[in-house]
Amino acid sequence: MAAQRDKYTWHLRAPFALEFDRLRWWEKVNPKQIHPIAALYELVRRHPRVGELRGKFRHRSWHGIELNRTTDNRKLADKVVDDAFEDLGAGPKPLHCLCLIGLKSWGKLDVRDREYWAMSGGRLKGVDCRSAIEQCSSVTYEALTDLLMKRMREVKPPAGAMQYKVSVTPPGAPEGEPVMANPKAYQQAQEMLAESIKAKPLTPPEMEDAIALNARRAHQAGNFVFSVAPNLSLERAAEILSALYRKQQELDYGTQARARWTDWLPAISDFESGETEADGAKSAVFTRYRRILDGIDFELLLSQTQKLTGWS
Numbered sequence: 001m002a003a004q005r006d007k008y009t010w011h012l013r014a015p016f017a018l019e020f021d022r023l024r025w026w027e028k029v030n031p032k033q034i035h036p037i038a039a040l041y042e043l044v045r046r047h048p049r050v051g052e053l054r055g056k057f058r059h060r061s062w063h064g065i066e067l068n069r070t071t072d073n074r075k076l077a078d079k080v081v082d083d084a085f086e087d088l089g090a091g092p093k094p095l096h097c098l099c100l101i102g103l104k105s106w107g108k109l110d111v112r113d114r115e116y117w118a119m120s121g122g123r124l125k126g127v128d129c130r131s132a133i134e135q136c137s138s139v140t141y142e143a144l145t146d147l148l149m150k151r152m153r154e155v156k157p158p159a160g161a162m163q164y165k166v167s168v169t170p171p172g173a174p175e176g177e178p179v180m181a182n183p184k185a186y187q188q189a190q191e192m193l194a195e196s197i198k199a200k201p202l203t204p205p206e207m208e209d210a211i212a213l214n215a216r217r218a219h220q221a222g223n224f225v226f227s228v229a230p231n232l233s234l235e236r237a238a239e240i241l242s243a244l245y246r247k248q249q250e251l252d253y254g255t256q257a258r259a260r261w262t263d264w265l266p267a268i269s270d271f272e273s274g275e276t277e278a279d280g281a282k283s284a285v286f287t288r289y290r291r292i293l294d295g296i297d298f299e300l301l302l303s304q305t306q307k308l309t310g311w312s
Contacts, residue, residue, distance in 0.1 A: 005280070005286065007051070008048060008271075008293065009275060010048065010054075011045075012272065012275055015058065016054065019103050021103060021104050022105070025106065026038075026039070026042070026265045027269060031262070034265070037114075037117065038106045039261050039264050039265050040124060040261060041102075041106050041117050041121070042264070043264040043292065043293070043296075044094060044098060044296055045102035045103075046268065047293050047296055048293070049095060050098045053099050057087050057088075060083075061083060062084035063099075064103060066100060066101045066102075066103055066104055067104070084096075084099070092298035093119075093121070097121060101116065124297065139211055139215050139225065142214045143210035143211040143213070144207070146210050147207065147210050148197075151196055151197065151202075152189065152192075152193050154196070155189075155192045155195075155196050157193075158189060159185065161189035162189065163181040164180060224248050226241065226244060264292060267285075267288055267289050270285045
């Protein structure tokens with residue numbers, strides 16, 4: 001039993017004990033403010049497979065780079081991260097990501113690293129951590145947006161017109177809504193765009209090409225692509241889309257159980273608190289923690305992507 005526990009306590013023992021940030025920030029945060037992607041990150045960065053890779057590559061130049069990376073040395077850090085790809089190769093994206101940022105607790109990750117994890121591990125254990133626009137979007141609307149952004153670049157808007165800023169949030173809390181960094185420049189840019197569209201309207205061929213491009217992008221991203229008549233009632237659209245979506249999902253995925261991600265953080269707290277005691281965590285606590293980690297499927301995201309895009 002002791003040998004088995006060692007696989008799950010690698011982050012509590014030397015040489016990682018002093019590097020691995022075990023701050024249990026979720027114990028001081030309203031559970032309703034915790035996003036599933038944050039819970040998933042804290043669970044999976046403790047996984048035995050992450051410990052195995054860290055042990056194997058501990059002496060590489062890139063190991064532990066996240067502990068020293070700042071805005072000032074971001075370019076240097078990115079170069080070291082590029083070197084890590086030679087060691088980690090084409091393994092599952094979530095494992096790769098966690099070997100590069102996983103020594104930090106969620107509250108200490110910057111926005112860029114949080115986004116990196118969301119893109120890498122957002123579908124592990126069936127937990128969908130994508131935003132609403134990533135889950136469902138309009139190909140027609142995205143095509144129009146692409147054309148308008150292209151025209152915006154042509155009119156050369158004022159500096160800072162399209163820059164956003166995001167407010168800093170407490171550890172584990174949802175990200176703040178982005179706002180325009182320069183509202184006056186943004187308003188001026190919108191007026192310039194409107195004048196350009198009035199003088200030179202978008203053409204049907206332009207729109208058709210943009211729709212074709214966005215439909216292809218959606219398919220390559222593994223999304224279903226549907227065509228819906230524009231003059232349906234909301235009730236009728238919801239009814240037929242629900243049925244069509246269910247049928248397509250069953251063909252591609254079958255039935256998948258939903259994960260109870262709200263149990264993960266308490267399981268971490270119970271296990272790590274128990275391990276600091278003389279006799280270690282109780283058997284029932286360890287078994288619960290182990291089973292949760294053993295349920296992680298690192299190949300899930302990769303295999304789904306291959307299936308839907310034809311990658312090999």
